[in-house]
Amino acid sequence: MTGAISLHAGWSAHGCAIPCAARRPRRRITACVVLLCLAMVTPGAACASDWGCQVILCLSNPGGPEQYSECVPPVEKLWSALRHGDPFPACDFGAGGSQGTSAANTFANAGYCREDFLFWGGPEQSELLCRASGAINVDINGQLYTRVWWDVGGPGATLTEFYGADSTQSQYDPTQSATLFLQQTEQGSGPGGGN
Template structure:
């Protein structure tokens, strides 16, 4: 009788251990997939915040190339959960580039009869750290797989500008040039 109860107990223990192990493995796989998805968003933000450009370092190339593919297909921008101790004032936002949101040197005349003002980038990603613009990355600039990184963080001498004003400033400059007025540098 003692042997039967030990075998029964051992059998139940093995079943419980097997079930527990299966649950542990299942939750580990799910948790690692969730963590991996979140890791990608955090990697993207870190790489985009690099003043030297998002693909300056080899470790950034795979996550950033994945980002470009995702954005070209219309997928949402990835997120990053900074955790309980994370910064709530750190963010990334992707904005569609157009004549109304563009870098001045990327504006050009196109469309029918070259009469439409267009932007030579697909989008701009603004990275804010501590609530301040840190970098802005223009992606697919000049119709290529090219990026332009503007750095405004600590040590930068560049002042952030408002890309919503670039078209207005271009039109004003063109009107001055057509009217024969001289610009501040003394040129036309």
């Protein structure tokens, strides 16, 4: 095999995709393992879960879901599907596969957003809105591993939060961001607040 890595439509996630990435404690090692897993995939007949497994593998990358060119087609297909209201694709990890590994999309709004993505918009700038279309939470071994905010400020832009081993990112609850945003707004415009 040459240095090139290829991702085939019929690849198998059994025992490679998520479990190997989840077992590595360091961010650099995880990226290398993801590359290795991508290199080990083999061609075969495509089935419904292949795309879902590809997507979970790519979304679990701390460097972002489209860092590697092999991830671009399945992830771009995902963004298109989600924009059209299609459900998040499923992945069948097979016998003995990745229990506790899952990914789910939540569409973003004022009630589920990053605090720094919130802004006043709508009529007369009176509606609290979110700059992202949604967030995909990837859990590995039952723990949040990455959260990918998609269509941040427009189609195509993403922001990946990494929470795996050796992460310096502090976890937060996106359902509480609006409350924090409003508290800071009140403090900034109240007596002695400066506005």
